[in-house]
Amino acid sequence: MSQISCQGATSITSFAVFLCDKIEPALRKAVFERMAKHIAEDMKNQFPDFRGNRANLEVCILRYLAEQENFDDFKKYLTSPKQFFEEYIERRVKSHLDGNGRLKEFLDSSLNVLYGNILPAVSLSTKIVKDRKDREDKISLWLDEFCRELAEVINLPRSELKGIEHQEVTDIEFLSSAMAKSLTDLRNRLMKELADADLSSFSRQPHTILAEHFSGCWEKCRFCGAVCSNTMQNHDGDHQVVFHRPxxxxxxxxxxxxxxxxxxxxxxxxxxxxxxxxxxxxxxxxxxxxxxxxxxxxxxxxxxxxxxxxxxxxxxxxxxxxxxxxxxxxxxxxxxxxxxxxxxxxxxxxxxxxx
Known part of the structure; x- marks a missing residue:
């Protein structure tokens, strides 16, 4: 791990840049994780399809199939219901996000919220450490506090910051302003980089999160193909449905x-x-x-x-x-x-x- 050897203001600035370089991948990952959850919640709020349970979603899907009158879609639904449910949800999510700048709105919102959590962590860590006369390793203590404050926001392992914990940074308040500057640069850089993001950029897709809300038993009746209505996978007791089919x-x-x-x-x-x-x-x-x-x-x-x-x-x-x-x-x-x-x-x- 690279060490920082320069002194004074240059040392503090280098420290802040180094720390923000470590924060960047964790922040990027957190932005997409937050966006995916936010989009899934937005879909639940915006569309009746996703407000209730799986039985309600099935009614919406059957309505959609009848309106489309496409036998190939019916065939896929009847033979592979779980896959069809997932594809239907994915299609609705993409349709909701495409072409209206909504994905950019989610991006800006998520980045701003997370950025808004990191800045107070800098201030709080500085406030706690600056008056500690009993500790010479103030920067190590500052990093402890900073990582602890961020634990609920982004995944920034304290162990990855060993290379900078022994820096002799005496002006903790200057460190706070240097961090604010570096974090602003980081935010602007990420905003620019992620402006062209699309659904392929997510490691965990919003439609996957939404689909999990409607998970359950997917066992089909051997006679008519109706799907078990139990909302638990690997449930106890028998499979059953409200209505069987021809x-x-x-x-x-x-x-x-x-x-x-x-x-x-x-x-x-x-x-x-x-x-x-x-x-x-x-x-x-x-x-x-x-x-x-x-x-x-x-x-x-x-x-x-x-x-x-x-x-x-x-x-x-x-x-x-x-x-x-x-x-x-x-x-x-x-x-x-x-x-x-x-x-x-x-x-x-x-x-x-x-x-």
Missing amino acids: QALTGFKWHGTDHLVIDICSSLVASDCTFRFHDDQQWTPYRTYRDAGPPVSTWRILPDSSMQAYWKWFVSHFRTQLEDLYNKKFQGKGEIPEAWQRITKQEALSELDRL
Whole structure:
């Protein structure tokens, strides 16, 4: 580590420059960490999507999917829900920040707040140390106090400052003004450097922080693909959902036909129907579905014939795409009821919002 050997004012100035060089990477890192958290909080405040729990976010995503009417997006949501949630959040964050100077606002705000915490640390350390007649190693004591004051603001390890702790700086008050000057230079330098920052500059992305707020169990029902609604990952007890979906969404068909199953799991467990996942597997009555073992045995599926209008609309609207995707047909026992075909998108969304 380089040593500072010059004396007097030059020594103090060199000390301040050296210390600010050490502060710079820690401050830069802290700026981005603070910005990421601030942006995530701002998204929660600004958008209804992110104000509630994951169930609320899912309603917003289903609304978005219906409005876009893009089957490929639906397919990604149905097959990889966790990935789709994360991409949706990332897209909303980027859209919020792009093109309106908002990222620069967050940058300026974060840098100013952190800078505003460092300056008082300089003053307080100076105040504590300047009248200590009992200590000759005032600069070492000043560094102790300075690092302690900054501990909650930036990560500046005291051990990295060993090379300057033995400097004979007697004019502590001049040190304070020299630090103020060097910190102003540092702030201006960072402001200029970070003016062109974008989301790629973050080590921890704002959308990642936001996504963590909506983490939980992502286990999918083996029959219909609905995602477990438990808000805890690796939770105790069974997986469950409020509403199951038509099994056609995962390509289930009636045995011996190419007819898709439009029934939902929660109505089938009250029926006399049986199922199997592979040709070599035994048939299992839906009533005793747990006998089939994992993964279905880890689910709690209560008898319930309630089906969301949303999925009735979806099946009717994307009938052809679903048939092409699974190379099966909505015929026979899988014939789409006429009543489903009369459901409008707005009716489906209105029910979704009420639920």
